[in-house]
Amino acid sequence: MDQPKSRFDARSSPTFVHAYPFVVSNRTHWGSWPGAGMPLVLVLLAALSAGAPAGAVERPNVVILLADDLGWADVGYRDGEIETPQIDRLAAEGVVLDRFYSEPICSPTRAALMTGQDPMKLGMAYDQVHPWYNAGLSPDAYTIAEAFRDAGYQTGMVGKWHLGHTQAHQLPGAHGFEHFHGHLQTNTDYYTHERESGHDLQENGNPVDLAGEYLTHIQAREAVRFIEDRDPKKPFFLYVPFTAPHSPMQAPEDTIAQYGHLPKKNFRREYAAMVHEMDGAIGAILGALDRQGVADDTLVLFFSDNGGSNGFGGVNTPLRGQKGQSFEGGIRVPAALRFPGRVAAGSRYEELVSVMDVFPTLATAAGVPTRPGAPMDGVDMWPAIGRGEKPPERGPVFFASEIPIPGLIHLAVIDGRFKLVQVVREGQTETRVTSLLFDLEEDPYERSDLAAEQPETVARLAALIRSWRSQHPMAGLRGTLVAHPGWVAPHDWAEAVTPSRLLQPRWENELPFPKALMDATAERGILVDEAERRKLEQAEAAQNALQKP
């Protein structure tokens, strides 16, 4: 397999500020979204006249469009209150992935999407990466962007990262993206582009000042720019994680006015306007693919990173629950995949697909090799989705969230038709666990709790959850609401990143603690790091051997 060497090794680069070799930056000539308002007939003509020259692109392009907190009911193709003609177009021209599961919150979904791994193992299952955290993707993580880059793709990302922001090796440039335009935090203000009053908009490590311009518009323009200014001789991989419709609840006034008929409560009008703007941005990106004549050579995957948040306008009916919960409304999300000629237009795929499956599935769909031995928990669903074969055997799929209330943990496992939801309430002196059992085949909306009728199934699935949770690294993320005392935010998030040259690449914990402490922690049933424990056991055995007379 042809694997051209990448133009640069981002990980070994000292500063992660890269030149973008195939883009000429010139913002001033951009008007509003190119293509967004273009009449369909013009788009079609442009597509015909541009028609991909034979053999120009042998491997398909890939575009991943990720919504943030979009509700199950809030897409037009599901007859929601909000019209989403562009998302509907993807659904009509592709396959609706009807049982697509994300994680219940932002960062875990992104970690799973990037690595194909279970976020529990990465220590990023319970909580998001808050501004005051020092955590992020490990330098050892192998990402979908690296796989595509190593196969000769141009890789770009526009939008919200949310997988670490303090050390250079946590950033998109270190994880396979040759180009990054976006923000590192969540909840970044749509107009000032600030989080914790620190400026949070950058291009490849350099702050970008576009204050006053609506973030979703910027993301549309930058994604289109990436597509139009690319080297047409190479395929591209573009990841566009929109900030919308996540809070803060901000949108252009005239767009909000279009939704005056919706309830004022729970920011429903603002939310609708934010979805509207995101849909327009998706239209701009699809329009760019059309005008470039590459729509037929491009796989487009759209989904939401978790369910809608009811307090911030999202509606997930008829699914139960919302963002942050392990009920279906928190994890089963709108999703559609368009790949002309490979998946039937207007079709529906009804087996379970996890966000962990995206990496192996898209790699197969595009014919991109993945590194042998890459530790993936997702399964390759392409034979099933793209070729109509039987879906692969898969083990149980797990979910967790400690958002929004630290110490209130939502857990779930889906094993075949059964799903166990556990709600754990950690108190000062006691922990209470509520278990609910559902038969998703009979009861997809989780209305009848079967836990009392089937205690053996509850016990079996609870044991699976226990064992799954024990994979969480000892110092993995746990829920917090605010920064620890004494933490202060930087003026500019792009400038506050520690460059790799200031870090020790082979650093290890210097102060091991006794095995008894590790065992006592394990007694709590969580936060056990098996690798660390084995290391300590070996160290103790060696120490004991030395002390023998």
Ligand SMILES: [Ca+2]
């Ligand atoms: Ca989210």
